Amino acid sequence: MIAVLERGCPLKAKAEIVRFVEAEGFRLLVTETGGESLIGVIGPGAEALAPRLAAMAGVAEVRPVAAPYPQVSREHHPEPTRVKVGPVTIGGDEVVVIGGPCAVESEAQLLATARAVAAAGGRMLRGGAFKPRSSPYTFQGLEEEGLKLLALARAETGLPIVTEVVAPEDVELVARYADVLQVGSRNMQNFRLLSAVGQQPRAVLLKRGLMATIEEWLMAAEYVVAAGNPRVVLCERGIRTFERATRNTLDVAAVPVLRQLTHLPVIVDPSHAAGRRELVPALACAAVAAGADGLIVETHPDPDRALSDGRQSLALPGFEQLVRTCARVAVAVGRTLRAPGAADAAPR
Ligand code: PEP
Ligand code: MN
Secondary structure, eight states, rough: OOEETTTTOOOOHHHHHHHHHHHHOOEEEEEETTTTEEEOOOOOTTTGGGHHTTTTEEEEEEEEOOOOOTTTTTTOOOOOOEETTTTTTSSBBEEEEEEEEEEEOOHOOOOOHHHHHHHHHEEEEOOOSSSOSSSSSSSSOOHHHHHHHHHHHHHHOOOOOOEEOSSSGGHHHHHHHEEEEEGGGGGGGGGGHHHHHHTTSSSSEEETTTTTTTHHHHHHHHHHHTOOOOOEEEOOOBBSSSSSSSSSSSTTTHHHHHHHHHHHHHHEHHHHHEEEEEEEEHHHHHHHHEEEEEEEEEEEEEEESSSSSSGGOOOOHHHHHHHHHHHHHHOOOOOOBBTTTTTOOOOO
């Protein structure tokens, strides 16, 4: 439920409203937007407060909130959220490209990739150190050794790093190294993990579950925000359908739908949707055209020898070509996208 305050509502009246809601044991979400003050009242039974709230001095109107994800919904927060990660802003005019291997395999592999991603205009480096693999007999990741290599690549290139965390007990370790914690598709409804990443300060990249509706996905994002972390970026990566020609079906429509439903930034992973590298550039262009705030793309110096997801990983020149092409699409839809050769972020 949202209380819309009268324009010019005196501070004293506003403080009184806040005190009243808190005293009743509800959570508050105060938003100032376009000269309007909105006070969200969150918690079970909030609707029962409506008549008393509507009668208070300074309250213009009390509206119910339809969405079961009040904090991430646009109803509470009409302005888009920008998530800042070091020198990079996700959710602004720039379409942010994140590149890197599926998994961190070795220093040589990661550094070669990081240098190529930075040179191609990529703004962040991805790479899994903890891998949620479908088979227990496949490469599971280098774990902390992989995190150390990511930190080394960041020190050399200045690219912030995005890496997956698969278990609540690993959150503290991964957050010590990473700039962005990825919660993967298979964990989108691991509510303990969502709360754990909500209780640490790094930004969170929340991928859509393989079988998740947009509403379930937004409720997962709500878990992270409710636990205290507002820096959430959503990532569409394809969903499971009857179609087998691609690994997953990229739900391009999710991008404009989410734009209506939430203030959170939305990026797209064309690699896990496509499953085959030759399809990745077209899906990336479609995502940018649909209004995505960024792309996360798998790339590897020698994809055919990659320890995971090689079939969908672009070789390094292919990654650069994708950035060039997407930059033209970005301009066509009124956005910017850093082209190859642009100045790198300063190494930190
Ligand atoms: C990945 O990013 O390598 C990954 C495992 O992604 P997803 O969770 O989307 O399958
Ligand atoms: Mn992968």
